[in-house]
Amino acid sequence: MHLNSPDDINTLISQGFHLIEHAADPVVALARQYPGGLLIPMHRHSRTQFLYARSGVALVVTERGRWMIPPDHALLIPRGIEHRVEMFSGVEMQSVYMRDYDHSGHPCVLSVNELVCSLLAEVVKLQKPDVDDERSGLLFDLLLHEIKRLPVRELGLPFPEKPALAALCKAFLKAPDPAADIDSWAEKMGMSRRSFTRLFRAQTGVSFVTWRQQACIFASLPKLASGEPITSVAFDTGYESAAAYTTMFKRMLGSSPRDYMRQQAGYA
Structure with a gap:
């Protein structure tokens, strides 16, 4: 989805928030394409977010830190953390929102490997697991398993x-x-x-x-x-x-x- 105006942004945020917060499914996956310079204002989710920049560079800002997301990296954002997202360039973004994934403390940047990259490409097409499709459930289960194995990169920049x-x-x-x-x-x-x-x-x-x-x-x-x-x-x-x-x-x-x-x- 391409965004070209403030109305597009507001509509996207509203629709995405409703889907993320009201879905009965344990996992929701979304894909978006953002133009450089776009700012998504402060917001928070009731699920842990795995925010992946497939291309481009994004910056996530919280009250106590800034986390750079360069290409082929993701930011794990704990549920309830208020944050905003700034696009330093055009960004192709894929996000997974996980209800039962516990991650406490500050956000952390993870290096994404080819397997997780491929799994993300598949699950964003589905948005959420299909209870009637065994493959769908396996894809989401494997993705959550592999996210826990990704190495942390020191790209967080704490701010006083x-x-x-x-x-x-x-x-x-x-x-x-x-x-x-x-x-x-x-x-x-x-x-x-x-x-x-x-x-x-x-x-x-x-x-x-x-x-x-x-x-x-x-x-x-x-x-x-x-x-x-x-x-x-x-x-x-x-x-x-x-x-x-x-x-x-x-x-x-x-x-x-x-x-x-x-x-x-x-x-x-």
Whole structure:
């Protein structure tokens, strides 16, 4: 389903919410195509959501964090978590809503393999299990089984609640700099180095260095997805060389930028 106007978006949200919340079936699967720049406003579901970006890049925002969903990844969103979705590019999205799937805590990004990708393609055609069709039930059962086996990727970017610190984090995302240091941020906050490091970890759950590394890669994914050369992306993201960028990218995502994007092209 293509969306071209605010009315389309509102209609989609209303219809989808009604189907998801009122279906008697334990699992509901939906497929959508969204244009770049589209924003789905804050909402929540009574089911755990497996949100898969088959192509394109999406961002899910909650009160305490932001989760990037690059191509061939999915976000597992616990039931009841209020969130909004921003499309960084045109996105082909497939979502599975699971009534009996328990996932507590924060959302987490999962790397989707070929098997789950193929299962999703089949179940979204059905929307929900057909009680009179054995194959339908088997497909949904296998999908739920395989989702639990998918590896977690560190693409979540926690955001602090303290306004002044949140403003620094947002500015960093717009102009990432892997050389940014604790002392300069502490000075901007009018704090000692020790007080700042304590505050940052208390507000985000991770160290400043870890957050900085994640944020740089986080900010680079839309550029890669749009087809920009790796060297250009590395410099734009603040790295001094493509090699340094590639090393950090591989450490976080398990493959080089080139291999990663080749995999995404293969699944598109």
